[in-house]
Amino acid sequence: DAMVIQNPRYQVTQFGKPVTLSCSQTLNHNVMYWYQQKSSQAPKLLFHYYDKDFNNEADTPDNFQSRRPNTSFCFLDIRSPGLGDAAMYLCATSRGVGDSVNIYGYTFGSGTRLTVV
């Protein structure tokens, strides 16, 4: 089945040690998004790629970076994780073109739970 896969499901990292989370998709969707979600809260958009075009949210800290080397993969890099960065990180995709987001919405991965020790 076509899907969005996030690896790893659980990641423990040390305070200040760079960490990379990965997301892959077999849907051939144009847009890939990274969200941060803290317990029982709504997801907060960090940034998204529309094809190769990177779109950062104004309030996303510089500590968070992203790479999209090809259509299928997108990475979230946290350069110096702090305790406040512990959260669930969700990757999502959409076709993006025309009215597709309105009609078909996003497809989310299962998320990566990040713990900072």
Add this chain to the structure above:
Amino acid sequence: TQLLEQSPQFLSIQEGENLTVYCNSSSVFSSLQWYRQEPGEGPVLLVTVVTGGEVKKLKRLTFQFGDARKDSSLHITAAQPGDTGLYLCAGGDLGNEKLTFGTGTRLTIIP
């Protein structure tokens, strides 16, 4: 800035009861989507409504889009423990690849 406020924020009810969750905004949206997120998983799209006044049913779940396309409701009949989760509404705009997510409703169904 578009905002979607959901109410209630938390809801805990007994199995078999009915409930309604609300999603409200001062902004007009082209579409309104509802997602359910189970613990430890990503959100899953339940339904999309695009026409003002539209009503969609998904088994025991009934979704309605307000006439002015500024609000939506989700009604669950005879709630089951499997309905437990975080319910998120999300508003879409024509030609915009970003959705605006609501503040979320954490629903717990007690067996």
